[in-house]
Amino acid sequence: MPVHVIDNLNTVAPAQWDALVPGNQPFLRHAFLSSLEDSGSLGPRSGWRAEHVLHYENDQLVAALPYPKLLVAVPFSPVGGSRILSATPEGGRELLSELPAYLQSEGLSSAHVNFTDPAADALLKLQPGWLQRIGCQFHWHNRGYRDFQDFLDALSSRKRKQMRKEREQVAGQGIEFEWLEGAQMSEVLWDFVYACYSNTYEIRGQAPYLTREFFSLLAERMPESIRVVIALQGSRPVAMAFSLIGGDSFYGRYWGCLAEFDRLHFETCFYQGMDYAIAHGVQRFDAGAQGEHKLIRGFEPQITRSWHYLMHPGLKDAVSEFLEQERVGIMAYAEEARSALPYRQVD
Known part of the structure; x- marks a missing residue:
């Protein structure tokens, strides 16, 4: 079944949404995201427009991407965690494979998935066209x-x-x-x-x-x-x-x-x-x-990861080259930062 897009999370039952969230990740729970929407924190005043991409099988929600209008993320929250919410790995792969067609149909130039966990990294790594970017938090x-x-x-x-x-x-x-x-x-x-x-x-x-x-x-x-x-x-x-x-x-x-x-x-x-x-x-x-x-x-130092899909081939090539150079610098920075930690050296 093709992707289904909603602009209000209350369209989905909290239990159905939360069933896709692995572990106890508070920022991805229906309660957190719907509170952002219902309180007016998201909307024209903040520059966010909610569009959740859903994937159903036999009328059962099996995968979801929160806030994919250019960006799949938790709004205002640079916190690592699940970004491809799926009951099965197959559901996540199918949802990602349908995303380029959605970008094209909506006239969007790119998609971005921020602060991913290892499970999302593993799925995105296997999808053609996605570029990985790393960062560093503490x-x-x-x-x-x-x-x-x-x-x-x-x-x-x-x-x-x-x-x-x-x-x-x-x-x-x-x-x-x-x-x-x-x-x-x-x-x-x-x-x-x-x-x-x-x-x-x-x-x-x-x-x-x-x-x-x-x-x-x-x-x-x-x-x-x-x-x-x-x-x-x-x-x-x-x-x-x-x-x-x-x-x-x-x-x-x-x-x-x-x-x-x-x-x-x-x-x-x-x-x-x-x-x-x-x-x-x-x-x-x-x-x-x-x-x-x-x-x-x-x-x-903690390495963070994000993934980026660019529709324009020339832009994609240029960004890919930049990300390779940036990766070297960030890994060196993280290593240098680690050497500055205040912990006693143990022989």
Whole structure:
């Protein structure tokens, strides 16, 4: 059966969609994606138009590509994971094989699949015409640490002292922290979270991508995946970090503050997340896409992958040549970054 395109995820039953999502990947769940749509975070104001490509067999949904209008991705979320949602490998291959015809019929010049997992890489590698691009992020790994001090003991003396000093600076300003799950959040607290989130954009003269309603919808639809840490000075909330948890991974997504304090960003976004991961046995902490400042705090280089299908042969050849050159540079950069990690050398 040819592909079927919908512009509203609520057309598909949540259970039917989620059955295609392997493991516990919060960003791909129907609840997350539909909250983006229903809250108005996606639409003309943000430059996104939802078009989900579906593949059915005998009226049963067997494969899907979320948001393929040029881009197959999780909106606003540079987080690795499944991108070709399929009940079987055959369904994924068939859906991908039909995508070029869809591009041509819609007059599109290209398709892009961002932040893929190994399963998607394996499928795309076998499809003709797709080009792979690599990138580099920084993720923290829990090596079975008993507590934060156990993690510090794995570092060089200088870096250990630096991190301890940063945490002491925050505590010395009277800042304490409270962790909350989605079900524990009130609308008043969500107002505070959104004020902090919006402030990170507004201080740069930008408009926030997400609407206030998105956070309430997400708390209603998938509260078990939400973690919020609130920084308080006395009883006054001054900053927050919003995260999602799924499987063995912890994803730091948004942060913001309404008052400035020394080293508060590092404590709220990094050290608090490490504490949480250690206490709850979470293996991996993805604190977001940007920032070499993560490297010196123990976040290790992680190669990311994306795939690109270009309709114009000449453009495809030129981009392919560029990607080969870029790959060499990124692999060298990741290796150099790894040599700068703060961990003690063990003979």
